[in-house]
Amino acid sequence: MPFNQDLIIQQLAQERRFFLVQLQTGLFILSLITIIFFSGNSPLFAQMIPQLGIPEGNSLAYPSVPVFTNGNLEMVPVFLDGKMIGTVSTQTSVVNKNQDGTFKDYEAAIRSYLIHSKIQRILDNMADYSRRVLAENGITDLEVQKRELEKQLQIKVTNLNNTITVLAGFPHDDVPQVIYSVTQAEIERPRIVSSKPGQIAERAAKMLRESLIEAWQARQSNYLLAQAQRALVIFTGLCIASLILLFLQKFLTLRRKKFEQWLADVENNILSQTEAIVSADDSKKERATISHQLHKLALRQRKSLNSLYRSALFWSQWLMWLIGIAYIGYLFYFSRPLSNWIIGISIRNFKPGETNQMGWAPFDWLVTFGQEATLGTPLLILLLLLMMRLAIKIGDAFADSWAAQWTRTQSSQRQSLRAITLAGAFRGWLRAIVFLILGGILAHHLHQLGSISQSIAIFFGFLSFAISLASQNLLKDLIAGLLILWEDQYAVGDVIVVDDQAGLVEKLTLRITQLRNLDGELITIPNGTIEMVKNLSSEWSRVNYAVEVNYDADVEKVMTVMTAIANEMYQEAAWQNLILEPPEILGIDNIAHTGILIRLIIKTQPLEQWAVAREYRLRLKNAFDKGGISIGIPQQNVYLNDSLLPSGT
Numbered sequence: 199m200p201f202n203q204d205l206i207i208q209q210l211a212q213e214r215r216f217f218l219v220q221l222q223t224g225l226f227i228l229s230l231i232t233i234i235f236f237s238g239n240s241p242l243f244a245q246m247i248p249q250l251g252i253p254e255g256n257s258l259a260y261p262s263v264p265v266f267t268n269g270n271l272e273m274v275p276v277f278l279d280g281k282m283i284g285t286v287s288t289q290t291s292v293v294n295k296n297q298d299g300t301f302k303d304y305e306a307a308i309r310s311y312l313i314h315s316k317i318q319r320i321l322d323n324m325a326d327y328s329r330r331v332l333a334e335n336g337i338t339d340l341e342v343q344k345r346e347l348e349k350q351l352q353i354k355v356t357n358l359n360n361t362i363t364v365l366a367g368f369p370h371d372d373v374p375q376v377i378y379s380v381t382q383a384e385i386e387r388p389r390i391v392s393s394k395p396g397q398i399a400e401r402a403a404k405m406l407r408e409s410l411i412e413a414w415q416a417r418q419s420n421y422l423l424a425q426a427q428r429a430l431v432i433f434t435g436l437c438i439a440s441l442i443l444l445f446l447q448k449f450l451t452l453r454r455k456k457f458e459q460w461l462a463d464v465e466n467n468i469l470s471q472t473e474a475i476v477s478a479d480d481s482k483k484e485r486a487t488i489s490h491q492l493h494k495l496a497l498r499q500r501k502s503l504n505s506l507y508r509s510a511l512f513w514s515q516w517l518m519w520l521i522g523i524a525y526i527g528y529l530f531y532f533s534r535p536l537s538n539w540i541i542g543i544s545i546r547n548f549k550p551g552e553t554n555q556m557g558w559a560p561f562d563w564l565v566t567f568g569q570e571a572t573l574g575t576p577l578l579i580l581l582l583l584l585m586m587r588l589a590i591k592i593g594d595a596f597a598d599s600w601a602a603q604w605t606r607t608q609s610s611q612r613q614s615l616r617a618i619t620l621a622g623a624f625r626g627w628l629r630a631i632v633f634l635i636l637g638g639i640l641a642h643h644l645h646q647l648g649s650i651s652q653s654i655a656i657f658f659g660f661l662s663f664a665i666s667l668a669s670q671n672l673l674k675d676l677i678a679g680l681l682i683l684w685e686d687q688y689a690v691g692d693v694i695v696v697d698d699q700a701g702l703v704e705k706l707t708l709r710i711t712q713l714r715n716l717d718g719e720l721i722t723i724p725n726g727t728i729e730m731v732k733n734l735s736s737e738w739s740r741v742n743y744a745v746e747v748n749y750d751a752d753v754e755k756v757m758t759v760m761t762a763i764a765n766e767m768y769q770e771a772a773w774q775n776l777i778l779e780p781p782e783i784l785g786i787d788n789i790a791h792t793g794i795l796i797r798l799i800i801k802t803q804p805l806e807q808w809a810v811a812r813e814y815r816l817r818l819k820n821a822f823d824k825g826g827i828s829i830g831i832p833q834q835n836v837y838l839n840d841s842l843l844p845s846g847t
Contacts, residue, residue: 263275263277263307263310263311263543264543264572265306265307266545266569266570267290267569268387268388268569270289270290271287271288271289271290271383271386271387272287272288272289272290272305272306272383273285273286273287273306273387273545274286274287274306274307274309274310275310275543275545276310276313276314276317277310277314278314278317278318278321278409278410278413279321279413279416279531279532279534280528280531280533280534280535280537280538281409281413281531281534282543282545283317283405283406283409284378284402284405284406285545286306286309286310286313286378286384287306287381287383287384287387288305288306288309288381288383289382289383289386290305313377313378316366316375316377317366317377317406317409317410320351320366320367320368320410321410321413321414323368323369323372324347324350324351324368324410324414325414325417327347327350327368327369328343328346328347328414332346340415340418340420344411344414344415347368347411347414348407348411349370350368350369350370351366351368351369351370351407351410351411352365352366352367352368352370352372352374353365353366353377353403353406353407354366354374354403355396355399355400355403358376358379361379361380361381362379362380362395362396362398362399363376363377363378363379363380363399364376364377364378364379364399364402364403364406365377366403366406377406378399378402378406380395380398380399380402384398385398413531416530416531417531422530425529425530428529429526429529429530432522432525432526433522433526435522436518436519436522439518440515440518440519443511443512443514443515443518444515446511447508447511447512447515450504450507450508450511451508453504454501454504454505454508457497457500457501457504458501460497496602498598499595499598499599499602502591502594502595502597502598503595505591505594505595506588506591506592506594506595509587509588509591510588510591513580513583513584513587513588514584516580516584517580517581517584520540520576520577520580521541521577523540524536524537524540524541524574524577525537527540538574539574539575539576540574540576540577541558541559541560541573541574541577542559542560542563542571542572542573542574542577543559543571543572544557544558544559544562544563544570544571544572545570545571546562546565546566546570546571557570557571559571559572559573559574560573560577579640582636582639582640586632586633586636589628589632590625590628590629590632593624593625593628594625594628597621597622597624597625597628598621600617600621601617601620601621619683619689619690619706620683622690622705622706622707623679623683623706623707623708626707626708627708671724671726672709674726675708675709675710675724675725675726676708676709676725677726678725678726678728679706679707679708679709679710679711679725680708682706682711682725682728683706683708686736687731687733688703688706688711688731688733688736689703689706690703690704690705690706691703691735692733692734692735692736692804693733693734693735693805694713694731694732694733694734695731695732695734696711696713696723696728696730696731696732697730699713699715699721699723700713700715700734701713701714701715701716701719701721702714702715704720708725709724709725710722710723710724710725711723711725711728734805734807735804735805736804737804738778738801738802738803738804739801739802739803739804739805739806739807740799740800740801740802740807741798741799741800741802741807741810741811741814742797742799743797743798743799743800743811743814743815744787744795744796744797744798745760745795745796745798745818745829746792746793746794746795746796746829746830747793747794747796747827747828747829747830748793748794748827748828748829748830748831749789749791749793749794749830751793751794751827751828752827753786753794753796755825755827756794756796756827757783757785757796759818759821759822759825759827760783760796760798760818761781761783761798762821763814763817763818763821764781764783764798764800764814765780765781766817767781767810767813767814767817768780768781768800773810773813775803776802776803776806776809776810777800777801777802777810778801778802778803779801781798781799781800782798782799782800783796783797783798784797784798784799785797792830792831793829793830793831794830795830800814
């Protein structure tokens with residue numbers, strides 16, 4: 199293969215653009231995550247349960263854990279090393295109300311925090327005991343240490359002040375603390391197992407013991423080493439899968455370039471073929487034009503599908519890495535809070551009394567409509583971007599497919615032009631709706647996180663009011679554009695006259711109409727300012743031709759010549775398909791001092807009236823020359839008064 203320097207330069211430029219697009223997208227996602235992380239109440243801090251003191255007053259400074267509601271019940275998960283080990287419940291209508299009538303916010307969250315703090319201290323004591331007492335006494339075997347810790351760990355259920363309570367302490371000679379009390383809310387909470395207070399407490403005690411032993415084991419070196427090996431395998435799999443997805447994206451990118459080249463080639467080839475057909479047999483011109491549109495729409499549809507596949511692979515790659523990193527983080531006790539922040543928290547499918555089980559937050563968030571699970575901020579942002587891009591790409595592919603199907607079933611060039619125009623407007627509407635929904639969801643999420651303060655909210659309120667005032671004309675343009683499309687007043691490819699501006703419609707959106715006049719000027723007209731429009735190419739056009747002949751000319755002969763030339767063109771194969779009906783001569787329209795005005799009309803295909811009129815005028819000029827028919831000349835009579843003339847003249 200010969201060396202092609204230009205081709206090499208183009209390929210390098212394409213590679214650089216591809217890399218920059220991925221880099222910019224990644225930086226955009228990281229920027230959004232960083233902004234939300236450092237604004238207001240960070241969900242990372244919220245779900246890692248920081249060691250903070252109990253807040254003063256009747257409410258928490260911020261919700262340290264997600265709060266789920268079920269009627270008048272609040273349910274809050276309890277964490278140990280970032281792993282949910284249970285839930286606590288309170289009644290919002292009873293427990294959260296003080297004697298003075300004020301309400302306590304996040305009462306269940308406070309209970310969760312207190313339980314977590316006490317359990318965490320017990321776990322720290324267990325780790326310190328195994329490291330200092332057991333190891334110093336020569337007990338290094340982990341199984342032996344585990345049995346010894348189980349002996350020292352005291353967890354019991356007792357009736358304290360007429361309340362079934364779970365007490366726990368470590369080591370055995372330590373004074374046990376109240377860890378969990380079975381409240382009325384715990385009894386009334388819906389559950390699939392027994393709701394007797396004693397059995398609830400027994401299940402909680404069993405779960406607490408298992409969770410503490412598992413948390414201690416998760417801190418041991420052999421467990422951490424095994425998890426590190428597992429994480430390495432997962433990371434390797436992510437890298438291999440990512441390379442495969444990159445290869446597929448590169449393949450689709452090359453296919454897209456081929457589609458673009460094919461579109462250019464088809465455009466040039468079909469235009470040349472159409473010109474050849476017109477010069478040989480103009481009856482095939484409309485079929486060639488529709489075939490031209492079908493070829494373009496078919497290639498655009500394939501290009502849109504290609505873009506959809508590339509977007510799906512690109513965002514799937516990001517989603518794969520995000521979930522993979524969250525899964526790796528969940529393998530280690532010190533990185534589980536980060537995993538919870540990325541993925542979210544779920545209290546669905548939590549089974550008390552068994553090995554700590556909980557549902558997968560994204561799935562549970564979807565099936566419960568967010569009632570029993572939260573979605574992590576990074577995952578939410580990525581899913582929003584993924585759905586936004588896929589919605590746009592799917593809409594583009596659907597619009598091109600619909601336009602191609604519509605054009606395929608129509609025999610009129612006018613309908614094919616309208617299909618293309620409607621497809622373009624649909625793509626514009628879809629983008630506007632998607633971006634509005636995305637902005638609304640992000641604003642709502644930031645508001646829930648407390649990132650939007652009162653001053654910022656007031657500022658946005660004034661800004662929204664100012665925008666609403668400034669967007670009145672915009673709304674008028676959008677409504678006018680919608681009516682133009684609905685009523686099919688004109689479409690892309692039509693020639694129209696708006697006020698004193700005329701030209702070919704190059705672009706039609708819901709907001710503007712762009713015309714290209716004969717001088718090549720691009721004229722942009724807001725749709726809301728269009729009061730009256732003349733469409734010169736809707737369905738059919740007409741040659742409205744009037745000629746003024748000399749006052750002394752034989753009118754009957756002139757009309758015979760004009761009719762004969764028009765009928766001659768109508769019978770010729772080169773013009774027969776452009777002229778839809780036999781020409782009609784209307785007769786004498788005016789008699790004036792300049793001559794006699796005779797008018798003739800010819801009904802033609804859209805946009806063909808000018809070509810037919812030029813050819814007709816050329817033939818009519820030659821026929822007038824041969825027949826000795828003169829064009830009208832202004833007449834003027836001069837009268838002389840003999841009495842005013844000098845004598846002798």
